[in-house]
């Protein structure tokens with residue numbers, strides 16, 4: 001055996017120096033470091049990867065989410081149905097848009113937002129449903145789309161955890177009116193910071209392009225444009241974009257390794273006393289940003305793993321506990337149960353064959 005283990009829950013992947021640095025140097029000294037050709041090249045390449053070329057790059061995922069909410073018509077006196085089991089930006093973006101957050105309860109199998117609970121919360125004021133594919137496990141998109149489409153409500157997917165995951169045989173990015181990706185440091189693909197909004201309707205792309213740059217169409221002559229809507233400074237620059245383009249050349253094997261490790265745990269962990277693994281629709285193929293288990297005496301398990309050099313965490317605080325969302329609070333029994341037992345363990349590209357065996361053996365020994 002080798003020395004003591006130290007298996008982190010997250011790790012930044014950066015493309016090899018000999019590929020990244022020459023391209024980055026070219027951009028840095030090109031005289032064109034803001035939004036330009038590199039941004040278009042990254043959007044094209046990313047659009048190909050997700051199978052939807054109607055994409056808008058942004059300086060971060062939160063900005064992309066805020067744009068999606070604006071495009072969907074969320075604003076004062078409207079409601080957006082969302083899940084508390086996510087990173088705070090998912091729901092802060094709803095407040096930034098001026099809308100009211102309405103919580104839906106979760107699917108007890110995987111802590112993703114539940115279609116049945118969404119159905120109960122829809123009102124005439126609902127302008128959007130936000131769906132997070134938590135930990136890279138696709139939510140039940142078929143059932144959610146049925147519920148939302150019946151009332152003509154657009155779905156915004158927050159796919160920040162789920163790059164490369166599939167649903168019904170199709171890579172995430174084209175199932176809903178809006179799909180957001182984040183390229184923040186510890187996501188599957190990082191541009192240091194960045195985000196992408198994939199749209200279904202070309203009109204949303206056209207309006208989004210203006211919305212992300214002060215309400216101005218950058219392609220039009222600057223002194224002839226009319227700013228008709230107060231836009232934002234949300235665009236991506238060429239520096240982040242060139243990092244993204246080179247990173248994208250390497251993303252295939254990275255995502256594959258997350259999936260290979262996740263599937264290893266799917267086979268190795270069932271049957272361990274006191275431990276349940278997450279489950280999902282037959283149509284879902286997760287990209288396993290981390291691996292979710294539900295454990296008896298969860299905090300004891302986390303301590304036991306830490307003593308053996310295996311990082312684990314709940315990662316996110318359920319957002320309904322934050323005082324900024326106090327007015328949205330309601331009973332969420334499925335989330336209560338999931339949140340008291342849930343724990344995430346490492347399964348990313350940095351987890352070797354030996355590491356994953358070690359994690360499975362450590363869990364099998366009991367805590």
Ligand SMILES: *Cc1c(COP(=O)(O)O)cnc(C)c1O
Pocket residue numbers: 060061062063086087089090132158160161181182183184193194195
């Ligand atoms: C990272 C993340 C975001 C925010 O993305 P940024 O690029 O950091 O703005 C939103 N939602 C979820 C679920 C995330 O994990």
